[in-house]
Amino acid sequence: MFRISTIAAAVLMLALISGCASPPPPAPVAKPHRTAVTIAGAPNGTILVVDGVSVGDARTYDGNPRMLGLESGTHRLEFHLRGKRIYTEQLFLNDSGGSITVVVGRRN
Numbered sequence: 001m002f003r004i005s006t007i008a009a010a011v012l013m014l015a016l017i018s019g020c021a022s023p024p025p026p027a028p029v030a031k032p033h034r035t036a037v038t039i040a041g042a043p044n045g046t047i048l049v050v051d052g053v054s055v056g057d058a059r060t061y062d063g064n065p066r067m068l069g070l071e072s073g074t075h076r077l078e079f080h081l082r083g084k085r086i087y088t089e090q091l092f093l094n095d096s097g098g099s100i101t102v103v104v105g106r107r108n
Helices: 002-021
Strands: 034-040 047-050 053-057 068-071 073-081 084-093 099-103
Touching (some): 047 068, 068 084
Antiparallel strands (some): 047 053, 073 084
């Protein structure tokens, strides 16, 4: 009888200790809203570079059906054609989402 109550007490103590040692669940992390960016007026073969990373043919993001999703903050869009930068635009996006259209011109 003494042995069973000792084992039961040990199991109960381990259950209580392990319950206290469990970390709390992580708090949910809010994901930033993205702004849908559409590109218009890019000549054939224009390469789009966003924040120094090439994302491919600029005409891919004409809004039909694809758009470029950018998080809030400052972004630099560069448009390159045949190895030359033909247009640069700096975007300042807030966290409200929405959409904008960047019209590619031939200035720098």
